[in-house]
Amino acid sequence: MLKNHLKIAWRNLRRNSLFSLINVLGLSIGLASTFLIFFWVTDEMSVDKFHENNDRLYQVMMRSEENGIVKIHDGTQGPLAEALEKDLPEVENAVTVMNLQEVGMSITFSAGENNFKTQGLFASSNFFDVFSFPLVYGDASQVLNKKEAVVVSESFAVKLFGSVEKAINSPIEYFMFGQNQTAQISGVFKDTPDNSTMKFSFVATKQKLLEDMWTNGKEWGNTGPNTYITLKDNSDVKAFESKIDRFVDKYNEGNMFSLFLRKYADTYLYGNYKDGIQTGGRITYIKLFSFIGLLVLLIACINFMNLSTARVTKRFKEIGIKKTVGGTKNHLVVQFLTESLFLALLSLIVAMLLIVFLMPVFNFITGKNLGLTLIFEHLGVLTLATIITGLIAGSYPAFYLSRFSPLATLKGKFKSKGGELLARKGLVVFQFTASLILIIAVLIISDQINYAINKPIGYQKGHMVQIDLEGKAFEQSSSFFDEIEKVDGVESVGAISESIISEDGGSSTYGIDWAGKPDNLEIDFVFRNVNHNLVQTMNIQMADGDTFSKEMGDLESYLLFNEEAIRLMGLQNPVGKKVRLWGEEKVILGVMKNFHTASVLHSISPVVFRCSPMGHSLAMVRVKSGEEANTLASMNEVFEKFNPGYDFSYTFQDQAYNLQYLTEQRILSLSRYFAILAIFISCLGLFGLAAFNTETRIKEIGIRKVLGSSTYQILSLLSSDFMRLIGLSILLGLPIAYYVMSDWLLKFEYRVDISWSSFFLSSILTVAVALITISFQALKAAHANPVKSLRTE
Incomplete structure (x- = not known):
């Protein structure tokens, strides 16, 4: 039976090649877009979560109230880590980290004639016990025990000495804070992974920093380094936070800072605060693009459903005959769902080819280093998602087609009901409403970024x-x-x-x-x-x-x-x-x-x-x-x-x-491409519906031409219904876009006013693209020979 269903699916695909091509192309683009976003989201969500102590690893943050405004600081006092570990039994390990990347510093290391500039950390001796950066050489609990010790990455060791083996125990020099410093390489660690926010090529000792170069860092009155802790198993985090709230008072009475914890892995995604309250961060963009990916896929599914239901008249006799010879409703549902899954799996193959082709461009836009191995790693997820998509996209046509009366279908008297037409039109409106919102968002994001970059900042940054x-x-x-x-x-x-x-x-x-x-x-x-x-x-x-x-x-x-x-x-x-x-x-x-x-x-x-x-x-x-x-x-x-x-x-x-503004610029680029894809997929569906509408009215068009209708009148006849739907999409999309983008702009202290030109241009663009799409089929019908269309049965 399955073999028979697949054979029928293949015949229908070949018989209706244009509509099958539109379905496969639209669905494959939707799947490719969603899968690329899925890979990006998966990578974003994995950042900093690879540490063995992830569930117990926290950053100690500081809170202060200044002139009625609560401010959040990630820099803490140099002695804080030691004091927390000594005074509080809940603390398993506490480490101080001075990250030169955060203060925009890089230093040059010299080994003989080799000089290379890089960024790194100064940290407590237990750094490699707290953070899971694997060592190629050395013991995690020993490599930073000596004041002059420095641990370097594999690639940096090779750059300086030619090999890891030659680097071990070799002397090295660097210049920092106006002083020449000497150190000895005590260990080598694997290069930091892409999904780590800490990027460094060396780790030197906290003692070296605070005793020889920045002695003020030992004072409780100064802040700067970051403090990280791992809590013991089963520690009550809320109770611990209450305990450390005014901990610094013990060593610096009357200071303005209170302490609290932030899970280390949350730093990347939830790093924004306003008036002391956590207000999101990159998680906002993850939610946004997850929504956009699903929206693009939904638009592709809508195309599938619209084209399948629109072409129902072509299959009336097939359905009637099958029901007459004993075919049940369930049998027909399985057949149509099989056809839908066949097209979906075919779309999956095309989508994978698109991903292979687009992955380098996607990596360039997002600043990622995603590999094609992701396809094979997530093949099960991708296939399951495609099957679900195929079932969702094919469910409405399957149940809709299978319920027809065999007598009505064989007589050819069945007409589409108002509810079915209304549903189809509603789906078209939804597609173009979503596309319009994306276009408006792209224009406003572009305006804001251009404003931010070109806004006078009080000094001349050019040249x-x-x-x-x-x-x-x-x-x-x-x-x-x-x-x-x-x-x-x-x-x-x-x-x-x-x-x-x-x-x-x-x-x-x-x-x-x-x-x-x-x-x-x-x-x-x-x-x-x-x-x-x-x-x-x-x-x-x-x-x-x-x-x-x-x-x-x-x-x-x-x-x-x-x-x-x-x-x-x-x-x-x-x-x-x-x-x-x-x-x-x-x-x-x-x-x-x-x-x-x-x-x-x-x-x-x-x-x-x-x-x-x-x-x-x-x-x-x-x-x-x-x-x-x-x-x-x-x-x-x-x-x-x-x-x-x-x-x-x-x-x-x-x-x-x-x-x-690198993040915002990347968001703009991604938004621009997905807006183009959304409008393209929507136009694919509109093109298919326009082609079908023209095909079903071919004799009417022929008669009208014989009676003297002009090309303009034929064009107006075939496009008017669709243009009314586009007009409704604009009326619905404009207020939604205004609300969404007004909320997004609130994150900027200095922002553009939303210009109605963005709404006007987006509306004109949507109408123009839709009109061009419809006109292609309408003009083709208007210029056809009416004699041929009237003679054809």
């Missing part, structure tokens, strides 16, 4: 090159700047302690006091050490007072604040007033106009600049427009003169700024 200072370029920075300024194409050179761009603000301080400061006022100032020329180089405008100048004496006695800082401080006529920075008296030299230190997701931060001749890790160089390539080549020569063998590491400031 600005950021150079990492290290080695002798750091030690002899004044000489290095003098040489760089002599390069043709260089307009100005400034220096800063770390990048001005940081989502969490980077280095900051609460340590500023002034006369009249309220006791309960706490301001977290973004803090940077700069040289005398940084403000002019970045073209930061002054609102009041003066900026730093080389001719001024004792520059370290002065500070520059931005307008937001002065507003929060409540100072009137601030220039010339005295403040205290960490207990030292300073004078407000000037007030800078506000500028962004993060993306437009965040509000303007209070900023303070201190002029210092040393301690700058970055040179900011403004170059002439159109001369970037030659200027960079010349600057590279200067850099090599100071640091032979070092990599010349630089970044264009506008590119660094735009990277803040």
Whole structure:
């Protein structure tokens, strides 16, 4: 029986090749889109969940209330991990981690003549006991026991020494915080997996960092490193959080921070907070694209159902004969479901071919490294999903076709009922409503990203090159700047302690006091050490007072604040007033106009600049427009003169700024492609329905042409019903799109107003695409020879 059903399915597929092609193409595109999103979602959901202690691994977070706003901090006190492990029996392990990637730092390691720049961590000795990064060589509990020890990745060991074996116990040098450091490789770990948020090529010891390079990190009054803990089995997390709420008071009485826990694996997906409340994160995009994937697949299923039910008249006699000779309703249902599954499985094969072809492009758009092995790993899931899709798509046609009366079908007197026509039209409306919403979303997301990238941010980011200072370029920075300024194409050179761009603000301080400061006022100032020329180089405008100048004496006695800082401080006529920075008296030299230190997701931060001749890790160089390539080549020569063998590491400031919107840009790209797919699949179905509608009215069209109807009249006749459905889709889609996108824009502190031009353009585009799709069949019918259509039976 199954063989007979498959034979009939194949014959119907060949007999109705156009409609079968539309069904297979639409369903395969829907399946391919959904499966690609499934692979992406699966990868996103796996991030940071590979650690053996995943269920018991937490990050210790800090909460503070500042000027009525609750702020969340992931940086903690350097001694916190040791204190938690010592004082609280629930803590199995606690580890301190200083991640250089989070502060935008990279350092150059040297082994003989080999010099390579990379990023890494400084961590407690139990780091590899807490986190499951497998060691190729070394014991997890021993490799970081010595202060000078450093553990490197496999690939980094090979880059430096040629092989892992040669790297073991070899000495290595690096430059950090203005000091040359030596270390010895005590172990090698496997390269960090793609689904890890921690990306690093080395792990050095916490003791080295806090005892030799950043001694302030040992103080309870300073924050910066991350603290992670594993709780013992069966620990009550809620009770433990209550226990640590004011834990820091024990070591730093009167501090403003309270502690709480965040599951480590939740950091990636649930990393956003607003006024102290967790407000989502990347999980929002996962939900969004899961919905879009299912929506695209649903649109493809709707095509299948619409075309199957629309062509019911072609199978009336077949159904009638089968019922007359004893065929039951169940028999017919099985037959039609078999045909549906046959087409679905055929679509699965085409979908897999599409995935093979599209996977490299998909990886490029999403920044992933998904492999084709995913198809085989999830083949069972993909097949099951396809079968379910086939059953859902074929269920309505199967039950609908099988209920016909054999007498009515054999006489050819059966007509589609109003309910069936209404359902078919409703499905068309749903398809185009969903497609319209996606098109509007793409336009508004594009407007917001373009606004964010092009919005004036308070300084001139174009033609600005950021150079990492290290080695002798750091030690002899004044000489290095003098040489760089002599390069043709260089307009100005400034220096800063770390990048001005940081989502969490980077280095900051609460340590500023002034006369009249309220006791309960706490301001977290973004803090940077700069040289005398940084403000002019970045073209930061002054609102009041003066900026730093080389001719001024004792520059370290002065500070520059931005307008937001002065507003929060409540100072009137601030220039010339005295403040205290960490207990030292300073004078407000000037007030800078506000500028962004993060993306437009965040509000303007209070900023303070201190002029210092040393301690700058970055040179900011403004170059002439159109001369970037030659200027960079010349600057590279200067850099090599100071640091032979070092990599010349630089970044264009506008590119660094735009990277803040990388996630949104990827979302835009994905949304754009899926919107195109949705409208394409919808048009496939519309094309099929238009073809069928034309086919069933071929004699009517012939008669109308004989009686004198024009091509325009025929076109209007065949397209009017469909265009009314598109108009209804627009009326339904516009308010839904407005509501959805208004809610999405709320995540941005600075955002565009929703322009009605987006709605107008989307509506026109939808109408135009639909009209072109319908017109192809309508014009074909209008230009056909009426004599031939009237003679044909």
